[in-house]
Amino acid sequence: MSITPSSTPQIKTERPRVQTFRALRHRNFLLLWVSLIVSSVGTWLQIVSQSLLVLQITHYSPVALGLVSLAQAASFFIFAFIGGSIADQSDKRRxxxxxxxxSMLLAAILGVLTITGVIQVWMIIILAFLSGTVLSFDQPARSSLVPILVPKEDLMNAVSLQSIVFNGAAFVGPALAGVFLQLFTSLEGPFGFAKGSLFPYAGNFFLNALSFLGVLAVLYLLRLPADAEESMAKRGPLLASIKASLVTIKRDEALPWVLSGYGALLFFGPSNTLILPIFGAQILHINPVQLGLLFSAAGLGTIIGALTVASLGDFRSKGLLLLCSLFIWTASLLIFAVSHSFLLSLFSLFIFGISQNGVGATTITLLQTRVPPQMRGRVMSLNTLLIMGVRPLGDFPASGLIALVGGPLTVLICSSIVGLYSLFLFVMKPVLRKL
Known part of the structure; x- marks a missing residue:
């Protein structure tokens, strides 16, 4: 049995103004999208649980969290361009x-090490490096697969819906992580584990491993169009392929500045996995379930932002959306930094999620549409490098700054830097306002 691509002829009809989910009419994309949502919920179970695990075994050390992020960043800086190049030259499904x-095996290994009680920080750091290495190859291939599954006119819609897969799963995953941690804690006795053991964290790691099974099933059944690989580049020297992707970006009048704005947001904006556990424990004094709700507030904002961008379709003024989203992102993070209220923190993180998706989805769409098809995988490796490499890399100095001056002042400084650079782009780079 196989999933075959739709060959329904295009019929020109007048489209309604809002078609939020129109990319899901393509069966291949729909099945992959649903399976990736399930997998991404599992990933968020692991992200939240791993952060709490590191804090527990290190007695709430922000530097330890930063080291885990640094290990992941290092793997992306080593392998991101290689991953994009290989993705362009390989059968993407296989x-x-x-x-x-x-990725499934690494999650299972983390679960085994945790449930046996032998887990240490250096093991988590190594597994983070290995996971980052795998994702360096996975993300460009996944991103370059989307334009094969949908036609060009539905690409921005598909990209926006695709952003829901990981970031939108942050709405469900963290909340479930908190619930499951409470549930597994109550089951420690019946399973023979002493109260206060690491069994609850291991439970979430194993659930993450299981969540990959749906994606594997869909990929196994997926069959791409016969001409899908025509746009693949012929195998050539690896360094030449990497150089070609950088040259492609440099030749475009807008893409270097688009990427620099997104890169500034990701580097100077501390990730949720760094600041939320620390703010939850030291500023807001909340329990794991409430911490999961903080993560979920940002995830819900991401969903709303993705659906809004998806509803806009292939609209003009993408540059203005990018710049406005950067300004709103800065304001929401400033509010979160000074908040001592759980409800105000929830609201600011909700707006934070909306605006961050506006920046991310617009950046990905511009990358996909302004480069030749045969370069998409390699160029999308830049997006992978930003999200999975630059953000964790920024978390390391941010964790050190948190240890020196505290979380609130660190977030104020970081968000102000992004705001000032966004103002520079708005005033000094008019090409962005014309996109």
Whole structure:
């Protein structure tokens, strides 16, 4: 049995103004999208649980969290461009079958090390490096697969819906992580584990491993169009492929500045996995379930932002959306930094999620539409490098700054830097306002 691409002829009809989910009419994309949502919920179970695990075994050390992020960043800086180059030259379906299987095995290994009680910080750091290495190959292949599954006129809609897969799963995953941690804690006795053991964290890691099975099933059944690989570049020297992707970006009058704005947001904006556990414990004094709700507030904002961008379709003024989203992101993070109220923190993180998706979805769409098809995988490796490499890299100095001056002042400084750079782009780079 296989999933075959739709060959329904295009019929020109007048489209309604809002078609939020129109990319899901393409069966291949729909099935992959649903399976990735399930997998991404599992990933968020692991993200939240791993952060809490690191804090527990290190007695709430922000530097330890920063080291885990640094390990992941290092893997992306080493392998991101290689991953994009190989993604362009490989059968994307088979390639993703390999990367998804490896990710599942790494999650299972983390669960085994945790449930046996032998887990240490250095082990988590190594596993973070290996997970980042796998994702360096997985993300470009996954991103370059989307334009094959949908036509160009539905690409921005598909990109926006695709952003829901990971970031939108942050709405459900963290809340479930808190609930499951409470549930597994209550089951420690019946399973023979002493109260206060690491069994609850291991439970979430194993659930994450299981969540990959749906994606693997869909990828196994997926069959791409016969001409899908025509746009793949022929295998050539690796360094030449990497250089070609950088040259492609440099030649475009807008893409270097688009990427720099997104990169500033990701580097100077501390990730949720760094600041939320620390703010929850030291500023807001909340329990794990409430911490999960903080993560979920940002995730819900991401969903709303993605659906809004998806509803806009292939609209003009993408540059203005990018710049406005950067300004709103800065304001929401400033509010979160000074908040001592749980409800105000929830609201600011909700707006934070909306605006961050506006920046991310617009950046990805511009990358996909302003470069030749045969370069998409390699160029999208830049997006992978930003999200999975630059953000964790920024978390390391941010964790050190948190240890020196505290979380609130660190977030104020970081968000102000992004705001000032966004103002520079708005005033000094008019090409962005014309996109």
């Amino acid at each position: 390639f993703l079958l390999i990367t998804q299987t490896l």
